[in-house]
Amino acid sequence: MKFSQMLIPTLREAPSDAEAVSHKLMLRAGFVRQLAAGLYIYLPLGLRVINKINRILREEMDAIGAQEISMPVMHPAEIWQTTGRWYEIGAEMFRLKDRTDRDMCLGMTHEEIMTWLASREIRSYRDLPQVWYQIQTKLRDEARPKSGILRTREFHMKDSYSFDADEEALDINYNAHAKAYHRIFERCGLKFYQVESDTGMMGGAAAHEFMASSQAGEDDIVLCDKCGYAANVEVAKSKPSDSGNTVWDFEEIHTPQKRTVKEVSNFLKAVPASFIKSLLMISDDKPVLVLVRGDQDLHEKKLSKIIGKFRAAGKDEILSILGVEAGFIGPAGHKVRMLADPSLKDGTYIGGANKSDYHVKGLKAGVHFNPEWHDLHTAKEGDRCVNCDNVLRIEKAIEIGNIFKLGTKYSLPLKAVYLDSNGNEKPIIMGSYGIGPARIAAAAVEQNNDKDGIIWPRSIAPFDVELIPLNVDDAKTIEVTEMIHKGLVAEKMEVLIDDRNERPGVKFKDADLIGIPVQVVIGEKGLREGLVEIKDRKTKQAEKIAVGDATRKIILLAH
RNA sequence: CGGGGCGUAGCGCAGUCUGGUAGCGCGCACGGUUCGGGACCGUGAAGUCGGAGGUUCAAAUCCUCUCGCCCCGACCA
Incomplete structure (x- = not known):
């Protein structure tokens, strides 16, 4: 190829609205151009990279017996209504009507359509297992497209779907995908981790994500270097470090105008870990008092798994429900439902005195308050591993792939069933597995560059x-x-x-x-x-x- | 969706506060000199100042509305 004949519009300076390193470099080096927020044109060099990645994807998917097929980008609403996702998913789904006023949507993912196909074509246990995949366009009206090609509204995805007779067979396909993904990301020259993850909008039983370390990443992952524990902070468990507090006798202390943990801990010269943070939440119109240690952040996803949707109470609500001014709430003496993180089980703590300008020392679980115990804190750097007690570290990472055990979440509503060897009708057990080629490219640039530009891994270089x-x-x-x-x-x-x-x-x-x-x-x-x-x-x-x-x-x- | 920022030539920016004929660097075209880490000299083309409305003798500049893009947060395969 001759440079002079190719469209390679390099730029001396990066456009000012680029922030992420990969975004700047791919713009400057003439790989992509932006059409609108979250919509990108792949120029010849950029497309060559994507094609290289796709070739690796096809080779590795074919190697585990997956079959490539092609699906429509536009879907009739009924199928998405049948699984309920038409109603669960909000503005993120592009919706439109055809000329006969029929509701349609643009595919964000293809569980529904793949399952629809399976429901028509799979009859017998003899037809199983099947693994189908595609590398195609997905559309999501992202609330906030960002970081160049990392989060876009239109993007390609390699998505595969497994159809099995039972859980054991699903495990085989799940593990085969995990192995294939390891090979794919290794071949693409990425540093990555497989981590435990939330099942999110896919629903289902188990899920892992593949994460490429990068400052541009949107996720935080928790890693244990000793035993290999690795999880997205969205689901990560950890043992908080020792609170380091002393044993206090119960005592009321005057803390005028000191409300936040930071203010009170400075005022009393006590570490944040020796405090109880008391937060009033409203769930289903009922108040819930939530306690975490002063140095911890409440993990909202963990909490909502226990109490459902919730919101923080306003200042007025705190006053009317607890009779306390915000900033001086303590765990003692309330009749509302109370949840606490297990890190507060032992030792004595400082907390609000439930009256203005006062806190109390010496609060002790079982004596002054009796909560329901639940893991409610966000894992953070310096916490300890729940398996081996080693100190955990946290890295920022780009999600480059994920694998989900779906079970029967889609096969039941869409009636994707088969007859087993005894002639009994059973739902097909499914899995779904995604990889974003553009994210692989962006992650590769994030991980491989210097002051002069990109250093492509050989396998995916243009x-x-x-x-x-x-x-x-x-x-x-x-x-x-x-x-x-x-x-x-x-x-x-x-x-x-x-x-x-x-x-x-x-x-x-x-x-x-x-x-x-x-x-x-x-x-x-x-x-x-x-x-x-x-x-x-x-x-x-x-x-x-x-x-x-x-x-x-x-x-x-x-x- | 909440908070912040920015829209002036292809790109990077100044000019806006304090209204008075739209500028700089890079790039582009032409001529010449150069030629191993983004050359130099000269000439030149290129701008509805995001859009609409308003104030004014006069608006890139002031006011109102609106669109777009970026960043932080919420959300997120």
């Missing part, structure tokens, strides 16, 4: 080698460039030739920006001694090679 003839008016230079090119193409290498009539500096800068792993510089100076220069984009190390050996050496370096 080209294997970039040839850089410095003076395109020099006959010898062109002759050698073409010779090397021919040799590489014969070995199935994908080669970009920067044949532009530009100064060397411009070509070097663009080559580093674009990030093709191997650069070959063909200059008159070197050619006088019969040499060309082979450069590794990542290490920036250059080697001068005799023209005759160039092709062989390049192939060695490019593999």
Whole structure:
């Protein structure tokens, strides 16, 4: 491919509305352009990367016996109504009507449609198992598209769906997918973790996410380096560190105008971990008093799993329900339902005195308050692993893939059933498995770049080698460039030739920006001694090679 | 959806407070000199100042409404 004939609009400066490193670099290097919020055009280089990723996806999916099929992007509403998701999902679903006023939607994911197909085509246990996948466009009207191609409103997804006779068979498919995903992300050159995750809108029994470490990530993952525990903070369990507080006798203390844990802990010179944070929530019109340790954050998802939807009570509600001014709530002496995090079970604590400008020391569970105990805190750096007591760490990560055990969540409503060997009708047991190719690309850039630009992992680079003839008016230079090119193409290498009539500096800068792993510089100076220069984009190390050996050496370096 | 910021030439920005003929750098076109890490000189093209309405002799600038984009939060395969 000739650079001069390809659309590679590199930019000296990044547009100001780009924030994430991957977004800036993909814009500057001419891989993508933005059409509107969350809508991106993939230019030739960008598309080549996506195609490389998709090829790996297909190879690995085919290797576990999955079959590629193609599904409509637009769906009739009825199917989504049958599973209830038409009503559960809000503005995130693009909805429209066709000319006959029939409700339609644009597919955010394809559980419904895949299950519909299974319900018509699978009859017998002899038809099982089946694994179907597609690599297609999904549409979600995201509340907040962001970070370039990381969160977009239209995106490609490799999504596969498994159909099995029973849970054991589902486990086999689930594990096969997990293994395939490991191979896929390894082949794409990513640093990633498999973590326990929430089942979210997919519903179902179990779920894992595949997470690529990156500052641009939207998720926090909790990791134990000793036993390997890994979980999204959305579901992570942890043992809080010791509260480090002393044993206090019960005592009321004057704390004028000190309301927050921070204010009171500064005032009393006691660590936040020696406090009880008392939060009043309203769920189903009923008050619930929630207690976590002063250094902890309430985990709202964990709480809502216990009490359902809830909201924080307003200042007036706190006063009318508890008879206390906000900031001085304590756990003692209330009749409302009370939940507490187990970290408060032992020891004595400081909390609100339930009257203005006073707190109390020496609060003790079982003596002054008797809550229901539930894990309610958000795991944080420095907490300990529930399995092995090792200190946990937290990393930011990009979700690049997920796997869900769906069970019968979709097969029951859509009547996807089969007859077992005894002639009994049974629901098909399903799993669903997604990967975002664009997120793989973005994560790869996030993890592999330097001040000069992108450093593509070889497996997903837009080209294997970039040839850089410095003076395109020099006959010898062109002759050698073409010779090397021919040799590489014969070995199935994908080669970009920067044949532009530009100064060397411009070509070097663009080559580093674009990030093709191997650069070959063909200059008159070197050619006088019969040499060309082979450069590794990542290490920036250059080697001068005799023209005759160039092709062989390049192939060695490019593999 | 809540909070904040920004829309001026293809890109990056100044000008807005204090109204008075729209500017700079890069890029682009042409000529010349250059040619191993984003060259230099000269000439030139290119802007409904996001849009609508209003105030005013006069609006990029002041007022009202509106659209778009980004960031934080909520939400999120």
